[in-house]
Amino acid sequence: MKNIPANSYARWRAALAAPALAEGGGPPERLLQAVWQHQRLRRDSLRTLDGRKLRVLHPGFWNHAAGPDFRGAVIQFDGDAPRSGDVEVDIAPAGWRGHAHRDNPEYRNVILHVVWDAAETSTGLPTLALRTALDSPPDELSVWLDTGAERDLPEAFAGKCSAPLKELSPELLKDLLNQAALVRLQTKADWLQARARDAGWEQALWEGLFRALGYKQNAWPMQRLGELLPALGRQEPLPRNNPLAWQGRLFGVGGLLPDELGRKTSETDRYVRAVWDCWWREREPFGEVILPRGVWRFNGLRPANHPQRRLALAAHWLAAGNLIARLENWFTNETNETEPAADSLLKILLAGADDFWPRHWTLRAAPMAKPQPLLGTTRVTDLAVNVLLPWFWIRAVAGRNAALRQRAERLYFAWPCAEDNAVLRLARQRLLGGAGRRLLATAAAQQGLMQIVRDFCERSNAVCTDCHFPELARNFGVQAANQGT
Numbered sequence: 001m002k003n004i005p006a007n008s009y010a011r012w013r014a015a016l017a018a019p020a021l022a023e024g025g026g027p028p029e030r031l032l033q034a035v036w037q038h039q040r041l042r043r044d045s046l047r048t049l050d051g052r053k054l055r056v057l058h059p060g061f062w063n064h065a066a067g068p069d070f071r072g073a074v075i076q077f078d079g080d081a082p083r084s085g086d087v088e089v090d091i092a093p094a095g096w097r098g099h100a101h102r103d104n105p106e107y108r109n110v111i112l113h114v115v116w117d118a119a120e121t122s123t124g125l126p127t128l129a130l131r132t133a134l135d136s137p138p139d140e141l142s143v144w145l146d147t148g149a150e151r152d153l154p155e156a157f158a159g160k161c162s163a164p165l166k167e168l169s170p171e172l173l174k175d176l177l178n179q180a181a182l183v184r185l186q187t188k189a190d191w192l193q194a195r196a197r198d199a200g201w202e203q204a205l206w207e208g209l210f211r212a213l214g215y216k217q218n219a220w221p222m223q224r225l226g227e228l229l230p231a232l233g234r235q236e237p238l239p240r241n242n243p244l245a246w247q248g249r250l251f252g253v254g255g256l257l258p259d260e261l262g263r264k265t266s267e268t269d270r271y272v273r274a275v276w277d278c279w280w281r282e283r284e285p286f287g288e289v290i291l292p293r294g295v296w297r298f299n300g301l302r303p304a305n306h307p308q309r310r311l312a313l314a315a316h317w318l319a320a321g322n323l324i325a326r327l328e329n330w331f332t333n334e335t336n337e338t339e340p341a342a343d344s345l346l347k348i349l350l351a352g353a354d355d356f357w358p359r360h361w362t363l364r365a366a367p368m369a370k371p372q373p374l375l376g377t378t379r380v381t382d383l384a385v386n387v388l389l390p391w392f393w394i395r396a397v398a399g400r401n402a403a404l405r406q407r408a409e410r411l412y413f414a415w416p417c418a419e420d421n422a423v424l425r426l427a428r429q430r431l432l433g434g435a436g437r438r439l440l441a442t443a444a445a446q447q448g449l450m451q452i453v454r455d456f457c458e459r460s461n462a463v464c465t466d467c468h469f470p471e472l473a474r475n476f477g478v479q480a481a482n483q484g485t
């Protein structure tokens with residue numbers, strides 16, 4: 001073995017690393033973000049470009065969605081009180097203007113701009129240059145980054161509640177999450193009931209469904225369209241089973257129809273022409289309520305969640321004329337127990353025959369190679385846990401019908417888990433030490449975790465200042481032990 005160098009493996013590993021932090025051109029932004037997240041910095045001697053001493057109490061949480069790179073950092077300048085806010089990472093100070101962050105309201109809470117290298121900045125933001133602050137030479141960091149070590153989040157990212165939560169048995173933790181989930185169900189139900197007092201139960205449900213179809217980006221314009229439904233149907237009732245006419249009306253009032261009609265004869269041109277044929281006569285009577293196109297947000301939107309596609313689905317529900325009756329039948333009919341509730345609900349919510357939308361994500365998109373249904377199981381889960389089950393639950397509560405209330409709860413707590421999302425991923429890391437995925441096997445457990453984030457994390461900060469949840473979780477465990485559960 002004496003001919004084999006003792007550092008073979010170390011050399012192989014070093015060779016794996018691209019010159020990620022090469023001097024000169026600067027590293028890719030993603031690598032700077034990893035350096036910031038893991039604080040691979042000489043943390044005792046950080047100074048901003050204007051000479052202020054910088055102490056990082058928490059680097060914040062990496063935001064993989066639109067907006068600043070890190071949310072909720074806690075930092076301190078000189079001897080000032082700690083500040084909580086966002087951190088944006090760019091290669092150079094010019095990125096702040098170049099990426100139009102300056103005028104974007106999403107960036108108004110940025111308290112620190114982190115760049116690779118600069119001597120000065122004109123952004124007006126406190127700025128830290130990383131190049132001279134790294135804790136290791138760029139080549140070493142390059143190896144660390146390129147071999148994936150940065151993916152292991154440090155212990156410091158765990159919240160203060162993660163230790164007491166870890167001490168709970170799986171049954172107790174499930175019980176705690178379900179209790180929080182019930183609070184969430186009730187909060188959603190209260191909103192529906194408040195709306196029903198003014199507008200009636202059916203209208204409250206339509207508004208809830210429309211709002212849910214908007215997802216977080218377009219909840220408000222969708223809700224507005226939901227609120228307009230009585231006027232949209234009353235002014236000139238549309239014939240039943242004519243989804244195209246409803247699509248024309250919803251796209252038109254939503255301000256989502258292209259102004260120009262194409263001269264080509266593509267499938268899209270033919271469809272848009274057919275929709276315009278429905279809408280052009282109605283444009284004037286509905287002129288006052290047409291939404292400006294600017295109220296919609298399209299950035300960072302998945303094609304499946306585009307409002308045109310979601311309204312196309314809603315048009316089918318409205319055209320069928322019996323959606324609510326079918327939903328009530330689904331909920332009350334015990335024979336549904338033979339089939340998973342999510343499957344039977346999907347059958348009801350799936351649109352009827354549509355020539356255009358199964359093959360197009362939006363009015364501009366090229367035709368899809370393979371048709372896609374207008375609704376899938378994950379969206380059905382969103383609609384069930386956020387709107388339908390809260391609506392059935394509160395109606396049962398209002399009508400003092402204990403059997404139906406229990407049925408709504410039974411369905412809610414057994415509903416299979418929804419799609420993972422950024423809030424859940426972060427919450428699993430902070431609250432459940434990253435080991436909670438199997439505990440979140442139901443949509444209710446996910447809802448419970450999100451409720452804890454809403455009630456506690458959002459009122460505290462990244463270092464869990466003044467959060468009572470760890471103590472409450474600890475007491476929950478002690479109480480259960482005293483009662484022998």
Ligand code: SF4
Nearest residue numbers: 159161456457464467
């Ligand atoms: S803020 Fe509270 S609930 Fe959130 S992670 Fe910290 S201790 Fe847990």
